[in-house]
Amino acid sequence: MRFPVVLHTDDGIRYGVSVPDLPGCFSAGDALEEALENVKEAIDLHLEGLVEEGHDLPLPRPIAQHRTNPHFANGIWALVDVDVSRFDGRAEKINITVPRRMLAKIDSYAKAHGATRSGFLVEAARRVMEGHN
Numbered sequence: 001m002r003f004p005v006v007l008h009t010d011d012g013i014r015y016g017v018s019v020p021d022l023p024g025c026f027s028a029g030d031a032l033e034e035a036l037e038n039v040k041e042a043i044d045l046h047l048e049g050l051v052e053e054g055h056d057l058p059l060p061r062p063i064a065q066h067r068t069n070p071h072f073a074n075g076i077w078a079l080v081d082v083d084v085s086r087f088d089g090r091a092e093k094i095n096i097t098v099p100r101r102m103l104a105k106i107d108s109y110a111k112a113h114g115a116t117r118s119g120f121l122v123e124a125a126r127r128v129m130e131g132h133n
Contacts, residue, residue: 001057001059001126002080002081002082003022003079004021004061004062004066004079005018005039005079006020006066006072006075006076007036007077013030014030014031014035015028015032015034015035016035017035018071019042019043020066020072021058021059022043022046022047024046025043027039036080039080040080040081047082047084047087048087051087057087059129088122
C-alpha cells in the first residue's frame with residue numbers, strides 16, 4: 001500500500017515526517033532518505049496498533065486531497081510503499097470465473113513481476129480501491 005507522507009525541515013538536513021492518513025503517526029530522520037526509511041517503520045507499527053484494536057486499515061487518499069490542509073503547507077510530499085499483507089487476515093480460497101485469455105495474461109504478467117496469480121489479483125484490487133475513495 002502506498003501512503004502519502006509530508007516532510008518538513010527547518011535546516012534542509014533533518015526532516016520530520018507526518019502521515020496524513022494516519023493521525024498521530026510521525027517520524028524523523030537526520031537526512032531525507034533516513035526520514036523516508038524511518039516513516040515506513042512508524043507506519044507499520046501504527047497499522048499494527050490499529051489492527052490489534054480491531055480497526056480496519058485506512059485506505060490512503062491522494063496527495064491532492066491533503067495539500068489543502070494548512071498544517072502541511074510548504075511540505076515536501078512523497079509516497080512510501082508499505083507491505084500490509086500481514087494485516088489482511090487469513091487467506092480464503094475462492095472460486096471465480098475468468099476468460100481463458102485474460103487468465104493467461106494475468107499469469108504471464110504475475111510471473112514476469114515475481115508475483116503469484118493470487119498476489120497479483122489482490123494487489124490490483126487494492127490499487128483500484130485506493131484510487132476510488
